[in-house]
Amino acid sequence: MSRKHITQTTQADVVIKSKRRCALCVGLNDDLSEKPGQIAHLNGDNSDSRFENLVWLCLEHHDKFDSKTSQTKNYTSLEIRSYRDKLYQQYSNSNYTVDDVRQVREYLTKYAPVFEYVFHEYEELAFKIYDNMFEELTAIRDFWHTNTLRSFNPAVREIQDRIANSVVGICALYEIDKYDGVGNWIRFAGDRFPQQILVEKRREARMYVDEIANYWKQLQQIAEGNG
Numbered sequence: 001m002s003r004k005h006i007t008q009t010t011q012a013d014v015v016i017k018s019k020r021r022c023a024l025c026v027g028l029n030d031d032l033s034e035k036p037g038q039i040a041h042l043n044g045d046n047s048d049s050r051f052e053n054l055v056w057l058c059l060e061h062h063d064k065f066d067s068k069t070s071q072t073k074n075y076t077s078l079e080i081r082s083y084r085d086k087l088y089q090q091y092s093n094s095n096y097t098v099d100d101v102r103q104v105r106e107y108l109t110k111y112a113p114v115f116e117y118v119f120h121e122y123e124e125l126a127f128k129i130y131d132n133m134f135e136e137l138t139a140i141r142d143f144w145h146t147n148t149l150r151s152f153n154p155a156v157r158e159i160q161d162r163i164a165n166s167v168v169g170i171c172a173l174y175e176i177d178k179y180d181g182v183g184n185w186i187r188f189a190g191d192r193f194p195q196q197i198l199v200e201k202r203r204e205a206r207m208y209v210d211e212i213a214n215y216w217k218q219l220q221q222i223a224e225g226n227g
């Protein structure tokens with residue numbers, strides 16, 4: 001069975017939605033503490049890396065679930081799935097205050113232009129960017145931790161911090177070498193970068209943009225009251 005890579009975005013979804021709480025620890029023992037663990041494939045097919053097929057399990061439960069030699073009746077995927085869904089629901093119902101939601105809306109309004117640009121231009125991001133957009137990104141990179149829109153709610157703040165981390169990654173794509181200003185654009189000097197490096201940068205940019213898009217969607221859900 002070939003193991004298919006779980007995308008960063010999907011991995012983040014699993015750890016964020018479960019908050020690293022093991023579905024079996026919670027479901028069987030009401031143990032809501034954070035657990036070191038692993039992502040397990042519910043249907044046993046390691047190539048099936050859809051979010052729906054994945055669950056966070058502590059190391060002990062992961063081993064038991066995986067074990068094929070157990071004499072006792074093993075945990076079934078159906079039962080784990082049911083605990084997992086309850087766990088996700090429990091956390092998704094956690095209340096955001098009116099202030100939390102208002103602040104998330106402000107954040108979305110303020111950063112919509114730069115991130116919509118990023119989502120739209122991701123193909124180009126690895127080698128050119130409007131300099132005013134680049135300034136917005138470096139402002140997030142350099143001053144995010146003192147930003148007044150950084151939430152006091154830990155769940156919101158974690159999502160926002162992950163966006164800021166991906167922004168750091170995007171900015172770093174430009175800074176491994178000097179860039180030239182060409183009119184309104186900041187652009188890598190193409191002749192300094194062999195094709196292979198540009199392809200690699202583009203792939204990396206795409207990864208960061210996908211991550212931001214995923215977190216952005218989660219913030220939109222909070223802003224709409226469905227977080």
Ligand SMILES: [Zn+2]
Nearest residue numbers: 022025058061
């Ligand atoms: Zn467990």
